[in-house]
Amino acid sequence: MRTILTAEKLCTETETLARPVVILEDGVILSIESQQAAELPPGERLDFPGATLAPAFFDVHIHGSAGRDVMDASEDALTVIGRFLAQRGVGAYLATTVSAPLDKLLHSLEGLAKLMQQDIPGAKPLGIHLEGPFLSHARRGAHATADLLTPTAALFDRMWQASNGTLRLMTIAPELPGAEEVISRAVAVGVRVSLGHSDADTAAARRGVKLGAASATHTFNAMRKLDQRDPGILGVALTEDNLFAEIICDGLHVDPAMVKLFLRAKSADRGILVTDAMSATGMPDGSYKLGELEVRVVNGRCIIGEDTLAGSTLTLDRAVRNFTAFTGAPLETALLLASRNPARMTGFEGQVGSLAPGRIADIAVLSPSGEVITTLLRGRPVAA
Numbered sequence: 001m002r003t004i005l006t007a008e009k010l011c012t013e014t015e016t017l018a019r020p021v022v023i024l025e026d027g028v029i030l031s032i033e034s035q036q037a038a039e040l041p042p043g044e045r046l047d048f049p050g051a052t053l054a055p056a057f058f059d060v061h062i063h064g065s066a067g068r069d070v071m072d073a074s075e076d077a078l079t080v081i082g083r084f085l086a087q088r089g090v091g092a093y094l095a096t097t098v099s100a101p102l103d104k105l106l107h108s109l110e111g112l113a114k115l116m117q118q119d120i121p122g123a124k125p126l127g128i129h130l131e132g133p134f135l136s137h138a139r140r141g142a143h144a145t146a147d148l149l150t151p152t153a154a155l156f157d158r159m160w161q162a163s164n165g166t167l168r169l170m171t172i173a174p175e176l177p178g179a180e181e182v183i184s185r186a187v188a189v190g191v192r193v194s195l196g197h198s199d200a201d202t203a204a205a206r207r208g209v210k211l212g213a214a215s216a217t218h219t220f221n222a223m224r225k226l227d228q229r230d231p232g233i234l235g236v237a238l239t240e241d242n243l244f245a246e247i248i249c250d251g252l253h254v255d256p257a258m259v260k261l262f263l264r265a266k267s268a269d270r271g272i273l274v275t276d277a278m279s280a281t282g283m284p285d286g287s288y289k290l291g292e293l294e295v296r297v298v299n300g301r302c303i304i305g306e307d308t309l310a311g312s313t314l315t316l317d318r319a320v321r322n323f324t325a326f327t328g329a330p331l332e333t334a335l336l337l338a339s340r341n342p343a344r345m346t347g348f349e350g351q352v353g354s355l356a357p358g359r360i361a362d363i364a365v366l367s368p369s370g371e372v373i374t375t376l377l378r379g380r381p382v383a384a
Contacts, residue, residue: 002043010053013354027378055339056091056362057316061274065281070095071291073111082122086382089317089372090123091362098291099132099147106162113164127168135197136173141222142310151182171217173198174208187212197222205236215244238265244345246274249322250314256326273319273337278311321370
């Protein structure tokens with residue numbers, strides 16, 4: 001079936017087109033032209049006056065939403081999460097685990113791998129982000145101490161095998177004994193490595209980058225603070241030009257002034273907006289699970305213990321709007337951090353993160369302020 005989309009603007013990886021005409025055939029982009037140059041062909045029309053067409057967002061760090069946790073590894077959980085995300089402009093995500101007893105973690109990895117063989121409605125889980133158990137005790141954040149493990153190649157291999165090759169991103173503290181061997185092993189099989197939950201000094205962080213680390217996990221959070229004589233992992237995350245870096249742009253995890261600093265350091269080419277969202281996202285305040293942890297949510301703030309942040313209730317469309325408000329950057333810049341950059345970091349740039357002929361028509365339709373009007377997945381509007 002042929003569908004013709006029109007709008008005020010369309011954002012590609014490299015430019016913003018005025019008054020675009022996008023022709024789709026069975027959910028795939030056939031062509032992108034301007035209304036001035038194109039004679040509209042016959043077909044179903046979807047007109048979005050005043051709107052911006054952007055690549056659907058890609059969240060590489062999300063634990064759950066709408067009352068569901070990816071660690072449940074159930075069809076119900078991924079279906080509910082996928083539909084919730086799709087209504088908020090997200091077309092794809094990495095199902096992000098949390099440190100748990102090893103048997104539970106392996107069970108979740110196996111279950112998620114099987115589910116990724118299915119056609120899950122809504123936003124698609126393209127792979128798994130393993131956040132834990134190879135984390136620093138000192139910078140564990142909400143991860144339970146008892147579930148943290150010393151990295152070994154044998155342990156990594158068990159997790160890789162349990163994931164049946166769907167493990168795409170792994171957070172690790174590079175200063176841990178055995179971490180360098182595990183980083184090398186992960187990179188060798190195509191898993192992207194992200195440095196995080198780490199107390200690494202500068203030398204250890206740089207060794208992680210040299211071994212092939214691709215990113216830093218939720219920059220500023222759960223990592224050694226900046227020191228002028230030993231900048232540590234945070235200094236490396238901000239200054240290594242080839243390293244991507246995540247940021248949680250909710251105004252709670254990172255002050256807006258630091259978000260502006262982050263953009264200056266990483267530019268529009270290496271920053272990545274993530275949510276670190278948990279099951280409480282989209283739900284009322286109360287008690288929720290993050291893996292095996294009990295989390296209290298008060299005014300949208302996720303807490304364990306006295307005052308430790310445990311994930312967020314952020315959505316990626318809100319992160320985009322916050323980013324523009326905090327930094328003064330245009331919407332077009334924020335969109336790169338929510339779609340193109342995460343796709344490049346994870347190696348999915350051939351599937352998601354851009355709009356071009358031949359690509360699947362996963363499109364976020366946005367108001368001038370970045371509010372989601374609707375999301376198109378394979379060219380069809382997602383039901384509200």
